Amino acid sequence: MHNLIENPGLLLNISGVERETGLSKDVLRMWERRYGFPKPGRDDNGERQYMVEEVAKLRAIKRLMDVGSRPGKIIHSSLGELSALAEARTGPRRDVIAPAIERDILTLLQTHDAPGLQHALANMLMRQGLQKFVLETITPLNRAVGEAWMRGDLQVFEEHLYTEQMQIALRAAINAFPRQSGSPRVLLTTFPGEQHGLGLLMVEALLVPEGTQCISLGVQTPLEDLRRAALAHKVHLVALSFSAAFPVRQASDGLAMLRRQLPQTMTLWAGGEMTRRVRKTLPGVVLIPDIAATIGALKSWRTHWAQVSQYLGTADR
Amino acid sequence: MHNLIENPGLLLNISGVERETGLSKDVLRMWERRYGFPKPGRDDNGERQYMVEEVAKLRAIKRLMDVGSRPGKIIHSSLGELSALAEARTGPRRDVIAPAIERDILTLLQTHDAPGLQHALANMLMRQGLQKFVLETITPLNRAVGEAWMRGDLQVFEEHLYTEQMQIALRAAINAFPRQSGSPRVLLTTFPGEQHGLGLLMVEALLVPEGTQCISLGVQTPLEDLRRAALAHKVHLVALSFSAAFPVRQASDGLAMLRRQLPQTMTLWAGGEMTRRVRKTLPGVVLIPDIAATIGALKSWRTHWAQVSQYLGTADR
């Protein structure tokens, strides 16, 4: 009934596809009903058996939806057309300017040179300094890796290696800063369902050199606990990170609810790819769709609260 | 329709409960049909609205099931009875012997002293050395933290902080070892659906001091990519980690399939809490239910392959 994979790599059942693509079983069945795709075969027991090609196309569709496409428009396109769309959507490519680093790293990934990759990242980080590394190297690299994966030039496990090594490099650099105290105190985490932690590390890497004290809870903190953590640690700022795939709706609801439950004096930041798709303004939530804006946001927080505490005559504790 | 949380912290819809408990929507509806629990109220639209008490009990049930209980037997117990069962199940408590460290760490967690925690862990790690730290400190600590959470003495966010800080400490210590080469080469990761990466780091912390070269892909590598990664990196050993909550069935299927697809000369290790619940023997898979057995397993791997290569007259590459 629910073998993980039936035939060596050929067929997947519906929960396997859910895991592989991030599309829920309900959605998979509904698309089949509405659009006629995917149209998996059935086993003896009448259960859906998806072929790898279908799964590949589903992944491509999901990826496009994560950056704003609607399923009905693209579901009947071929895999090639989807790739073309992805290219177009990421805007006119400015590879011409500085593709050298990206190409180097991609080559290291494709040759599975883990030590070389580690070395290259550490090297670049040292040369540029932590903040510049985050803003000018990681950001375009992430984009390049994502696109290469979309094109099929990069396998999933190569992307995994990239993420892992990048996290190691960032973590090591962050640890090199003294961390015991600092102001403001910032709580970093993601909502339940959001598994990507690289964004959190990038934010931490930008903030720590500015003299903040970051407390990271890792990924997937339930809302209720997020509230409790913010109060328990008496943080001044709560920073959430959302990857492209996170459902806008869930994020907006959660942020609104969090805003209601946190003291007004606590600032709430929401950043990451997803925030580019947010339409409504969320009162009391600072959206940071571009990670480069993080340091600016910190600066304005500082001037704002310097004024407030001057008025109130209270020392920031 | 699907607000993340409707009323400030009082009611959850079914997908919220799925996220919070790890029980699928199908299972939640089925339990309601079969056992009459949970029995959520309905909103205007006829949709289930779970109360926080129900969710708490569901979490306790899930936790007991993860260590082998069956739902039908325990679903009608009260929350108190479930806690008692959990206590009983973890065996006679031997806290009396060396609870000092555990108590210290738990106190640091409960007072939200992040810097203190970080300091305590680093301190202990330095004093004991990496391997001893993993075996004699982390393992009982993990148990203590898990039990404290079950008793309600520890909040989720406190557990998150613990995991995060422990990972930071381990990662820093592992990085202190030279890593460029070594033998055997080991690929470390988890199956899709398994999000806990602490186990991986613990294994890596045990192996690296033994002179192995570890390549970690982080968590949730799809099977197909796991296979490709093992071949691309020409590893000698693939090590998977499974937390208590991982479905045995899914693990067995995946391991069997992986075993079929990997060359016979590649050893396959499966470790973590889940492996204690495995009944059948999995041919060609080395089960390591107790992390302390890791170093022994490495040693026997070495003697085994020393003999083989002697026979074959081939140098280990």
Next chain:
DNA sequence: GTCCAGAATTGTCCATGACAAAACTATGGT
């Protein structure tokens, strides 16, 4: 004590219907 067949338990899947939120579109006012 061990082993096996039948019974009970449990999770996953299926089909279809319904509906609300979000996105898109057209229309009328300034």
Next chain:
DNA sequence: ACCATAGTTTTGTCATGGACAATTCTGGAC
């Protein structure tokens, strides 16, 4: 020409109830 608003289409999620296979349990037979 531009913008707001109301109507329409698109899309995801939920509900119900039936089915069934895999697993675990149980009561003998050896």
